[in-house]
Amino acid sequence: MSSGSWRSLPRARETALLTGLGGGLFACAAMVLAGGIVWLLFDASLTGYGVLFLPVAAATAVWVRPADLVTAPVSVPIAFAVGVWPIAGGSGGVGGQVMGVVTALSLQAGWLYAGTLVAALIALGRRAALSNRRRMAAARRLPA
Numbered sequence: 001m002s003s004g005s006w007r008s009l010p011r012a013r014e015t016a017l018l019t020g021l022g023g024g025l026f027a028c029a030a031m032v033l034a035g036g037i038v039w040l041l042f043d044a045s046l047t048g049y050g051v052l053f054l055p056v057a058a059a060t061a062v063w064v065r066p067a068d069l070v071t072a073p074v075s076v077p078i079a080f081a082v083g084v085w086p087i088a089g090g091s092g093g094v095g096g097q098v099m100g101v102v103t104a105l106s107l108q109a110g111w112l113y114a115g116t117l118v119a120a121l122i123a124l125g126r127r128a129a130l131s132n133r134r135r136m137a138a139a140r141r142l143p144a
Contacts, residue, residue: 017066018068019064019065020070021071023060023068023072024071024074024075027056027057027075027076027078028083030056030083031053031079031082032082034049034056036086038087039087044086044089045087046084047111050110050115051111053083053111053115054115057119058122061076061120061122061126062122066126066127069123069126070123072119072120073123076115080112081101081105084101084104084108088101089103090103
């Protein structure tokens with residue numbers, strides 16, 4: 001590879017953007033992994049799970065492509081609910097497990113709202129920057 005050929009390669013940011021579905025799947029997989037880690041290392045600490053949720057929410061909002069920015073604040077709370085399943089602490093079959101998930105969601109609503117707010121603010125900021133960039137490009141194309 002010659003010294004000047006690296007410039008012809010696409011930047012990682014341009015190629016690593018996720019679709020709306022991909023962002024949701026990423027968030028769900030990351031939160032299931034986070035739930036497993038919290039279950040193994042921290043004895044199913046819901047606070048630890050909430051702390052791990054914030055960077056996942058931010059990463060999801062950063063890595064989703066601009067056309068699918070609206071999906072980030074929607075998929076992140078779903079991922080929180082999916083990932084809390086292993087550490088919810090329910091017992092007594094499916095009904096008990098569902099009650100454990102509902103209880104965990106209600107008790108950890110602060111983390112859920114905080115992560116959703118993080119994703120929404122990042123998505124909103126990215127949308128505003130994209131809109132501003134388009135407006136500036138259109139202004140440059142107009143004759144003076």
